[in-house]
Amino acid sequence: MTAVSSTANTESHASVLHENRVFPPSAAYLAQTTLNADTFAQLKREADLDLDAFWSHRARELLTWEKPFTQGLDETQAPFYQWFADGTLNVSFNCLDRHLGTQPDKVALIAEADDGSAEYITYQTLYERVCLFANGLKSLGVVAGDRVIIYMPMVANAVVAMQACARLGAIHSVVFGGFSSKSLAERIIDAEAKVVITANIGYRGGKPIELKKTVDEAVAQSNNLVEHVVVWARDQTETIMQARDIWWHDLTAQQTTDCPPVWVSAEHPLFILYTSGSTGKPKGVQHSSAGYLLGALQSFKWTFDQQPNDVFWCTADVGWITGHSYVAYGPLAAGATQVVFEGVPTFPDASRFWQMIEKHKVSIFYTAPTAIRSLIKLGADLPAKHDLSSLRLLGSVGEPINPEAWIWYYNVVGGGRCPIVDTWWQTETGSQMLTPLPGAVATKPGSCAFPLPGLSINILDEALHPTAPREAGTLVIERPFPSMVRTLWRDPERFKTAYFPEEFGGRYVAGDSAMRDEDGYFWILGRTDDVLNVSGHRLGTMEIESALVANPLVAEAAVVGRPDEVTGEAVVAFVTLKGERPTGDAALEMIKTLKAFVGQEIGAIARPADIRFSDALPKTRSGKIMRRLLRSIARGDAITQDISTLENPAIIKQLQEG
Numbered sequence: 001m002t003a004v005s006s007t008a009n010t011e012s013h014a015s016v017l018h019e020n021r022v023f024p025p026s027a028a029y030l031a032q033t034t035l036n037a038d039t040f041a042q043l044k045r046e047a048d049l050d051l052d053a054f055w056s057h058r059a060r061e062l063l064t065w066e067k068p069f070t071q072g073l074d075e076t077q078a079p080f081y082q083w084f085a086d087g088t089l090n091v092s093f094n095c096l097d098r099h100l101g102t103q104p105d106k107v108a109l110i111a112e113a114d115d116g117s118a119e120y121i122t123y124q125t126l127y128e129r130v131c132l133f134a135n136g137l138k139s140l141g142v143v144a145g146d147r148v149i150i151y152m153p154m155v156a157n158a159v160v161a162m163q164a165c166a167r168l169g170a171i172h173s174v175v176f177g178g179f180s181s182k183s184l185a186e187r188i189i190d191a192e193a194k195v196v197i198t199a200n201i202g203y204r205g206g207k208p209i210e211l212k213k214t215v216d217e218a219v220a221q222s223n224n225l226v227e228h229v230v231v232w233a234r235d236q237t238e239t240i241m242q243a244r245d246i247w248w249h250d251l252t253a254q255q256t257t258d259c260p261p262v263w264v265s266a267e268h269p270l271f272i273l274y275t276s277g278s279t280g281k282p283k284g285v286q287h288s289s290a291g292y293l294l295g296a297l298q299s300f301k302w303t304f305d306q307q308p309n310d311v312f313w314c315t316a317d318v319g320w321i322t323g324h325s326y327v328a329y330g331p332l333a334a335g336a337t338q339v340v341f342e343g344v345p346t347f348p349d350a351s352r353f354w355q356m357i358e359k360h361k362v363s364i365f366y367t368a369p370t371a372i373r374s375l376i377k378l379g380a381d382l383p384a385k386h387d388l389s390s391l392r393l394l395g396s397v398g399e400p401i402n403p404e405a406w407i408w409y410y411n412v413v414g415g416g417r418c419p420i421v422d423t424w425w426q427t428e429t430g431s432q433m434l435t436p437l438p439g440a441v442a443t444k445p446g447s448c449a450f451p452l453p454g455l456s457i458n459i460l461d462e463a464l465h466p467t468a469p470r471e472a473g474t475l476v477i478e479r480p481f482p483s484m485v486r487t488l489w490r491d492p493e494r495f496k497t498a499y500f501p502e503e504f505g506g507r508y509v510a511g512d513s514a515m516r517d518e519d520g521y522f523w524i525l526g527r528t529d530d531v532l533n534v535s536g537h538r539l540g541t542m543e544i545e546s547a548l549v550a551n552p553l554v555a556e557a558a559v560v561g562r563p564d565e566v567t568g569e570a571v572v573a574f575v576t577l578k579g580e581r582p583t584g585d586a587a588l589e590m591i592k593t594l595k596a597f598v599g600q601e602i603g604a605i606a607r608p609a610d611i612r613f614s615d616a617l618p619k620t621r622s623g624k625i626m627r628r629l630l631r632s633i634a635r636g637d638a639i640t641q642d643i644s645t646l647e648n649p650a651i652i653k654q655l656q657e658g
């Protein structure tokens, strides 16, 4: 099957193909779960019977509407699907106001800073902070539909800023604090943002991150679009303020805590989040208000089997979709208590996560395989030194988890009693799609198990037939669902071609290859496009190539991924310089320069792990770069490809030597 051979990282996950261990939910788990196999069988039957009625029922039950909707799914403009379109609501009202009558004093956020200090914010206080800040934004002229960029550390005020935008109907676009000024400027320009919200400084692992300085550089490159920059004073670090800048505390000083929510239509865009695709330009994934919130909230309740006393901790930054759906929106809409963490898992040492789970009595812990792998490497024995008995459920997201990391997570962190929900989904799907349901499904290490109720996910071969067990194919979603991407910001054409290619007959094509086993469990094998997954973050190979060739010394560059024990995949760049091919110390110096250059162009996450120089890149006679060959070379594999069509076979040796 071609999907396997064309996939960059399939072979690195070969181990999952032979995985056959099965872990049914423990008796201890079953004793306290509220959702079991019967509940889900019933839900599935209901969805199979009438998908529209199924989701409409959930939307009425779980969301609070200003004006109820009369129609669920509208397919008339497919693939621009709409859900609940004539209803009106406000997302922030659904996350905050509606809990004030029942649980104003429940802690919403436990915000732990990099230095270990923690702040406990109740629903009442969070509501007041959001209203104050929303009123501040309003005083700057922010109205529904305006775009606001948020470039913040992972602190409570990042969530406050997102919620305040939602309260006003302003469309936020959060940019991860690790992106460079150039990436930030690109997003400001594409979204035509009026306001940027940032902090004077951030801290990660004890190191200061100069967010405000980066914003200044980005705003300078943004064609005078930005009218105001709001700066939260993270600490007393001296900060140069310009005429357009205003301190968060000054903006809110004169405001009241009364800010009526702006009611918007169900389809009103809640946010744009940029993600990598297979071209050089990031895609502005646009999400709706009601459908998105329904997906985030409903999946949060199902997958995490949420109970009133849970302390939930999702370690993702709000710069990524996981931090949107399972920090800023889902848990708050559900009225949950959650931990928000500014720092990194390895500071002050590799026991930080375990220490925080013990300290805050976390019961549900949701993190990425890359964090698990790095913590195994840095201290596999450290969890045992902490009391992790509060945990009842573990989750994994962002990339395939290798069975060995899964088993360690299960035994050492979860004490053999906590199910692991391995959740497959994407920025575009807005909420989890495939996952074992903890009390209902036995788990298999490395498998995302089954679709959640109301989702029709399939694996197809090139003739559009479902693949046989253990045969790889293309992962597609057959029917629309509420939280799906609505369009790409101001690029509806790219939306259609990127996700609904004609050859798949109107189905949503996820860009992943996958297979099912004999029991119908789904196993994700890797991307089918030129997207890499480094530490759970999506990076386009073209994006990195464009960054490299933007350097005046570079003539040509090709980027591929190679498996990495900790980061899942690592970036390897093959570069041809305009001048001589450097060797020895000159090559080492040039590698340093180019890595730093990519860091400046995109952000540190995109820096190649390895750069190799050659006099030319291997191309076919028709001029196509032979990427499969480069992948083999990057992995150090023997070359099995046919290289007879290669223009210049001698360069292979150069590429192998670096």
Ligand code: WTA
Pocket (backbone or CB within 6 Å): 275, 320, 321, 322, 396, 397, 398, 399, 400, 401, 422, 423, 424, 425, 426, 427, 428, 448, 510, 511, 512, 524, 526, 527, 533, 536, 537, 538
């Ligand atoms: C990959 C992150 C295997 C997949 C929520 C997908 C996964 C891409 C898993 C989306 C998982 C995500 N197992 N692979 N549990 N979760 N992926 O948009 O390739 O940052 O297409 O969304 O990550 O990445 P994104």
